[in-house]
Structures are given as C-alpha cells and as structure tokens.
Amino acid sequence: MKLSNRRVPALAAMTLVTALSLTACGGDDGGSGGEGGGGESAGAGVTMLPKNLGNPYFDASATGATRASEEFGGSFEIVGPDTATPDAQVPFINTAAQQGVDSLVVSANDPTAICDALEEASSAGTKVVTFDSDTDPECRDLFISQADAEGIATSQVDLIAEQIGGAGEVAILSAAANATNQNTWIELMQEYAASEYPDIEIVDVVYGNDDDQTSFDQTAALLQSYPDLAGIISPTTVGIAAAARYLSTSDAQGEVALTGLGTPNQMREYVEDGTVQSFALWNPEELGYLAAYAADALVSEEITGEEGDSFSAGDLGDYEVGADGVVVLGDPTVFDESNIDDFDF
Structure with a gap:
C-alpha cells in the first residue's frame, strides 16, 4: 500500500x-x-x-x-x-x-x-x-x-527504497523489544522487503526503548557497525527524531537515508536541512x-x-x-x- x-x-x-x-x-x-x-x-x-x-x-x-x-x-x-x-x-x-x-x-x-x-x-x-x-x-x-499494520510496514519499506534507489543495507531502529505494534510492523517489513526489494538487505534491528539518548546512541552504533549502511527505518517518533539529530551533525548526513514514523513538529528542521527527505505518520x-x-x-x-x-x-x-x-x-x-x-x- x-x-x-x-x-x-x-x-x-x-x-x-x-x-x-x-x-x-x-x-x-x-x-x-x-x-x-x-x-x-x-x-x-x-x-x-x-x-x-x-x-x-x-x-x-x-x-x-x-x-x-x-x-x-x-x-x-x-x-x-x-x-x-x-x-x-x-x-x-x-x-x-x-x-x-x-x-x-x-x-x-x-x-x-x-x-x-x-x-x-x-x-x-x-x-x-x-x-x-x-x-x-x-x-x-x-x-x-x-x-492497517501491513500498510504501515509496506509504506516504510517503500519510502526507504525510493530514497536509496531500491538497493543497499538498511537497519531498523525500533522502540522496545516487546512493543506489540513495533514487532508486528518489523516482521511485515522484513517479509515485504525480501519479496519486493531483493537488493535491499535488512542487516539489523536495534532498540532505543523510546528513549532519546538510547536511540541516539543506537544510531551511532549502527553507523559504526555497518559502514556501508544506506538507510535507517525508525517506526517510532522518539527514535526517528533522535536518529535525525545524530545524522544532522555527522558525516552521514545526506549519505544515509532516514525514514520512519514522526511528527511534523519534531521533524521539520531535519527536512529543512536535508537530513530527512520524507517520513510518515497518522x-x-x-x-x-x-x-x-x-x-x-x-x-x-x-x-x-x-x-x-x-x-x-x-x-x-x-x-x-x-x-x-x-x-x-x-x-x-x-x-x-x-x-x-x-x-x-
């Protein structure tokens, strides 16, 4: 969808x-x-x-x-x-x-x-x-x-695929490891990416526990662990804002794509400075x-x-x-x- x-x-x-x-x-x-x-x-x-x-x-x-x-x-x-x-x-x-x-x-x-x-x-x-x-x-x-859970999941993958040209390594920065909605979306993302975007590899799923600093630190760790990382999906408003904050002041700004679920007021400055191209939310x-x-x-x-x-x-x-x-x-x-x-x- x-x-x-x-x-x-x-x-x-x-x-x-x-x-x-x-x-x-x-x-x-x-x-x-x-x-x-x-x-x-x-x-x-x-x-x-x-x-x-x-x-x-x-x-x-x-x-x-x-x-x-x-x-x-x-x-x-x-x-x-x-x-x-x-x-x-x-x-x-x-x-x-x-x-x-x-x-x-x-x-x-x-x-x-x-x-x-x-x-x-x-x-x-x-x-x-x-x-x-x-x-x-x-x-x-x-x-x-x-x-709809499937619609959320497929849209997140479609957004990152569009931004990285349909190929590359992608990581997911989630909320808590036991969050019902996050886990459902992630499972559907993995299935959809495997079937529709064979050149995209989801290399890792990490958890920021809906905490700003933890999510910020997890973003830094992902970039260190995966030097060829092309994009990050963060289907949590805390996570996407923290990841954008990290990317906006790093060498990865404009090189590593970021999308996910965020509020306009949180993300406006990162869209304006080019850190983020697009994201979604109800x-x-x-x-x-x-x-x-x-x-x-x-x-x-x-x-x-x-x-x-x-x-x-x-x-x-x-x-x-x-x-x-x-x-x-x-x-x-x-x-x-x-x-x-x-x-x-």
Whole structure:
C-alpha cells in the first residue's frame, strides 16, 4: 500500500493536563501521573495510560482525547510512568481499578504482561480500550489501531527504497523489544522487503526503548557497525527524531537515508536541512480523539465491542468495529518539504 500525500487537518490544540505524581500507587515505581477535569459529567470519565509520559506523540494523543472528552461532556486525565516498561504501567492500572474509573485508554508496553491488571480493572467495571500498541485481544474491549499494520510496514519499506534507489543495507531502529505494534510492523517489513526489494538487505534491528539518548546512541552504533549502511527505518517518533539529530551533525548526513514514523513538529528542521527527505505518520491527536470517543461509546453501552458495532466519533464521523475488536483510524500521511508546513502537531 502506498501512502497518500493527502492533508489531514490537525485537531485544534488543547491545553494538556498537568503531570502529577500518582502517589496512590505506593512504593517507588519511577512514574508520575497527571489529571484533568473531574466531578459529575454526562459523558464517560477517560483515563489515558500511554507507554510513558513526556513523549510528544502521546502528548498529541492526549490533546485529542481532551478535546473529545469536552465534546461529549466527560472528564479526562492522563497518568503514566516515566519509563516505557510494562512493569511500570501495572501500578497505574491497579490504581485506576481501585478508583473505579469509567474507562482506561492504554498504549501497551507489552501484549501480555499487563493483562492480569487489565482483567482486574475490567472485572471492577472499567472499560478497557487500547490504542497505538495493543494487548492480547482478550485483555481489552477495543483496540484503536492507527492504521492497517501491513500498510504501515509496506509504506516504510517503500519510502526507504525510493530514497536509496531500491538497493543497499538498511537497519531498523525500533522502540522496545516487546512493543506489540513495533514487532508486528518489523516482521511485515522484513517479509515485504525480501519479496519486493531483493537488493535491499535488512542487516539489523536495534532498540532505543523510546528513549532519546538510547536511540541516539543506537544510531551511532549502527553507523559504526555497518559502514556501508544506506538507510535507517525508525517506526517510532522518539527514535526517528533522535536518529535525525545524530545524522544532522555527522558525516552521514545526506549519505544515509532516514525514514520512519514522526511528527511534523519534531521533524521539520531535519527536512529543512536535508537530513530527512520524507517520513510518515497518522495524526496522533486524531488517534487519541477516536480512542476517547470509543471509550465513551463503551461506557454508555452504545456498543459492546462486538464486530459490526458502530459509533459516532465527533468530527471524525462514524466508525465500525472490525474483527477482534479492532477499529482502524485510517491511512497515514507522508510528510516532505512540500507539505510539512501545513501541519502543526
């Protein structure tokens, strides 16, 4: 699947909720949380648990969820750890269950490690929606997928192939080794590259753990390990920005191609200085917006999460639940020098 260059309007910017310590968790989990609206409301209370706080991608998702919650008359809060590990997410899930929150919107750091905690929350009456990165299907009510997994994978390979002339060594700089979405995309990338681009060799997959410095260091290590490296694919917003930062001040700028999944605001300077030709992403604000509306539809019993259920998601229109409780946001957008200034997220 080739990506389109269509413009996807960014959702209006909203003030993000302030990150606060989630002291109710007890112990030293190395995390912090935040809170937004509260009190009685007509709509659902939505608690968002991203992989980690301080990540621009999830900040944008929270902006979208905040707007959605205001539209349907609900409340919103964001909580989460500072580090992207499944163990760090569990205390926040447990606390949410103890507090009896209406819904949890979770980007999972592991497909199975947080399942027990989510099942306990569900048993307590909390509706569980995953977004961005899924759990095993039995651990949640719905998964809000940013785009079709195969489409994401093939588009990443097509972008790097175009930039390196369809031949050469390519490495993948991923997030965490156990990130569900990343691993699915990487497996599909490897299969697609082998079948469609026989002159491209994927020589390595490394992990930056969605940490800027680790991703920066992994980029440096890749260039040292593979002196003939032609390109890097980084399907994570933290990774692609860190890799671009390294390349922009190295001799590899303009010599080693870089693409992946990034936000326009992160990547604008690297497109302008020639470090990056093009990259892709769906609108993370819209992803958070859709996830919040899905949570509200579950809480209000407009839907149950069964295949064929449909619900309205405000400005985004109507959506239908697919197999295994998956709702797909839509196609991502390719960003390059011709359109990057049209976006602000």
